[in-house]
Amino acid sequence: MAFTSVLRRSASALTPLAGRLLSGQRNLHHHCGGAFFVAMNHTHKIIISNNSSSLVTSFRGYCSSANSPVLKPPSSDDSLIKVLESEINCSEQSFEQDEDIPKDFPFKLDDISGMETVILTREYEGETIKIEVEPSDLVIGDSSSDDDAEKDEPSTLPMVVKVSKTDGPFLEFEISVHPGEIVIDSLSVKIPDLPEDGIRYEGPKFDELDEKIQNEFLKYLEKRGIKASAMKFLHGYTVNKAHREYANWLKNAKEFLEA
Structure with a gap:
């Protein structure tokens, strides 16, 4: 109980x-x-x-x-880094052509990564031809126009061509390369021994010269390798250079943010 x-x-x-x-x-x-x-x-x-x-x-x-290990707290710059990554991928996919230099390309190409200017040189019958191209000068259509047709216009590549001999005066051309066409914008005869003081005579405007003279100077440049076939490759190479330098700039900025 x-x-x-x-x-x-x-x-x-x-x-x-x-x-x-x-x-x-x-x-x-x-x-x-x-x-x-x-x-x-x-x-x-x-x-x-x-x-x-x-x-x-x-x-x-x-x-x-x-x-579990302590995770690194998200950075306040993560959104910026993601935007940069997206832009890098976009730029790297924008290359227009293979950059292999054609066997018949008459110029030696000097392109240093991180530098703006592309330099091309060649020797021709005792002359030195030097071409300077800056991708930032590339003009694509007319950005000021609202007309879609004009926005789709082919790009124009300005460049400077210098033709010199061992000493004395040299010729300096400013030209614009269009698809299948080369236009001389200006021509100067540079005389190194002129005094520094005073204003030098630059010569007439090229488009005001006699048409026969204009055509002969175009032939003069063509003999020295400044012709449509060679400039077509240079045009595409310069477009790629612009994308490549832009992508590298973005990568450098991204690496700084991630450090």
Whole structure:
């Protein structure tokens, strides 16, 4: 009888506790899929499932999370870096042609990465021909026009051509290369020995010269390799140079931000 009385008192004492646990389990089932929380070390909580395998899985997840390395907090410049990456990919996909120099290309090409100007040189019958091209001078259509047809116009590549001999005067042409056509914009006869003071006579405007003289100077340049076939390659190469230098500039900026 004494034992039975003790058992009944124990059972009656446990009834409220069981009720509270069951009530808590019902409430937690609504939020956490049938699991309930047990406090650990007063600071951490772990989800324990009614299924023993779920308990192992949950515990492994907890340990994995607790022991994982601390991730570097996102940089405030991440959005800028992503925009740069996108622009780099776009620029690298914009190359127009293969950059292999044709075997019959008459000039030696000097292109230093990071430098603006492309230099081409050749020797011809005792003369030195030097061409200077700057990709930033490339003109594509008419950007000031709202006409789509004009925006699709082929690009124009300005360049400077110098023809010199061992000493004395030399010729300096400013020309514009269009697809299939070369136009002389100006011609100067440079005389090195003239005094520095005073204003030099630059000569007449080229388009005001007699048409026969204009045509003969065009033939003069063509004999020295300034012709449509060679300039077509140079035109495409310069477009690629512009994209390449732009992409490198973007990469340098991105590397700085990521350092």
